[in-house]
Amino acid sequence: MTSAGATSAGAEPPLRRLTARGALTRDRIVRAAADLIHANGVAGTTMDQVVEASGTSKSQLYHYFDDKDALVTAVIKMQTARVMQLQEPHLEQLSSLQGLRRWRDAIVRFVDERHGANGCPVGSLATELSDRSEPARILINAAFQSWESYLTAGISRMQERGEIDRTSDAATLATGILAAYQGGYLLSQARRSAQPMALALDLAIRNVEALAVGPKPAPDAAS
Amino acid sequence: MTSAGATSAGAEPPLRRLTARGALTRDRIVRAAADLIHANGVAGTTMDQVVEASGTSKSQLYHYFDDKDALVTAVIKMQTARVMQLQEPHLEQLSSLQGLRRWRDAIVRFVDERHGANGCPVGSLATELSDRSEPARILINAAFQSWESYLTAGISRMQERGEIDRTSDAATLATGILAAYQGGYLLSQARRSAQPMALALDLAIRNVEALAVGPKPAPDAAS
DNA sequence: GTCGAAATAGACCAGTTGGTACGTGTTGGC
DNA sequence: GCCAACACGTACCAACTGGTCTATTTCGAC
Incomplete structure (x- = not known):
């Protein structure tokens, strides 16, 4: 690499x-x-x-x-697997806004405990390697895609359950949420505070909450 | 560093x-x-x-x-100044949703042209240096804060103009938008596509649009 | 025009880095 | 129990890296 x-x-x-x-x-x-x-x-x-x-x-x-590259490749695989494994319990059966908020809480707590230190393992690998090693980039990108698909599936389940509007694109929302996570982590790392992560995730999740149908109107939003 | x-x-x-x-x-x-x-x-x-x-x-x-550290410090200062200088024309007099969307368009175009290559100069410095050099972290964090304050000012102006709801916290929205930018850039870099950036910014901006009062309802959102 | 400071040149160096060579210990399957 | 393959120990190396040294040229102020 x-x-x-x-x-x-x-x-x-x-x-x-x-x-x-x-x-x-x-x-x-x-x-x-x-x-x-x-x-x-x-x-x-x-x-x-x-x-x-x-x-x-x-x-x-x-x-x-064989060489450092091979070791780094193994590390990438381990880190992407680790992160996915850490998220799975929350995302595996995600199917409600409440579940999404629980996911958010777990992340914010995690980041808060270490004041954002070192950032997301996959995120930092992405910035360092994406443009310097194509095989690495492919692995990392695949991890992001898989991560997104978990979120997408969860949002789709909310739609199927009739909790949120069916017409919105779940995959789009998923990408936005993952971006908020990565960007929030980056800012939290620079600020040594979980606050940016909390705000970023809240903002992203609010988009999903805004799609809620029936009772339980989003606690904040306008209109 | x-x-x-x-x-x-x-x-x-x-x-x-x-x-x-x-x-x-x-x-x-x-x-x-x-x-x-x-x-x-x-x-x-x-x-x-x-x-x-x-x-x-x-x-x-x-x-x-004096040494590499000193050079890196100078680079940080140049890059943060460069980025701010690049954003200023858009953010300096930002005062409407339309202006915010123009800002978004400029960014997406920029990222699209180079397929996200190398990511945001300040963002990559942040991930590499935040936990390895405290002076560097301070400089980078200050740049982020300043960046956010530009967005905050713009959003405040929209509130003053009565375009959007006055009760929401402009600074919170600004942090969320910057996080979307950084996260979107990171994902765009890994995917070699501007799409994640576009989706991330759209999602973040939608939160501001949702606060619009009077006519011109957000083109997408629900309810 | 002179003179000291700034600017530039380029050889040099000790420590580090990824990687190798070669040898010894260990084991699991027949 | 035997032996080939796996597992491990360590000295070694060429290339590179940040950084220094001494000497020369250029220039701005007086």
Whole structure:
């Protein structure tokens, strides 16, 4: 990912047989690298740091990964999976405005606890790598798409349940909400406060609330 | 800004007398560095690259800047000023929903032209430096605040003109809009498409439009 | 015109970085 | 129990990186 970022283009699994112990070591390496990269960025993380943080050795690192690019690719996969896994419990069965607000609350709480430190792991990877490694960009973009589709599904369920207007495009709303999340995180990181995240998500969610039909009018909005 | 990022803490101007020629050279260096950093990040930009891109020499670089940190600080200042300068014509006298939409259009056009490449210069600096250099974070955060205050002023003017509801908090809306911009840019960068930016800004602006009083109902929204 | 400060040139350096070489220990399947 | 493949340890290296040093040229003020 350093410059051109070749990174195994074709089929991903390098087909290297791993023993149970090997798989464990590999995992320790990726975890350590993921944390370091989240804190210091890809360019700001050295292989030696990964070696030390993971308690392994140089030969092990290069035994499991061809080069830094390969390691970064593994980190991207782990981080996107991690984030999705963290969101899933909330988004999996999202089907109401209340559920959406609970999701918002969980995020704001999370960001508030660490004062926005380091930002979203996927978001920071996106800014650093999108224009510097095409394979990385593809992975990250896929993660965003998948993330959006969870939101889209949830909003669609609200429509099906008749809670909100059926004519609006759920996918459009989903993109807007994800953008609010990423932008809110970025501002929260710079401000060291969860407030921008809270405001951004509130604003985005208000658009969905505005589509509510029947009772329970949005607590704020105009008209 | 590499690690701890000391960066001149107190009064900024190093009080070094500059001749006209010197100021020009210094400027060339900062410009070259800004472009390189926008494309490759701070950690991904070397002093030698700056030397070559600016057509200067090592001694000149270190004649005008104590170290890399100082150069990065200058770049931050230039980029935040650049962005503000680019937005000013639109935001300076922003006072109507129509003006807000024009601002949106200009941005979407800009992002579309380069397919989101490299993202917002200030945004990428924010993600890379916010947690790695406190002085950098402060500068960047100040830029965001100033940016928001332009939006806030514009929205306030709409309220004063009676175009939109007076009770809503203009600053809150401004934060949300800026978050939509940054998040939209990030997603546009990863997707290589201006669409996320367009959707994100539309969604954010719709919140302002929803506050419109009198005629000209928002073209989309529900109820 | 002179003179000190600013501007420029470019060789040089020590520490770091990604990556390799080569050797030893460990294990799981036959 | 044997042995090939996996797992691990560590010294080593060439290239790069931020930064320094000394010397030369240019220029603005007096």
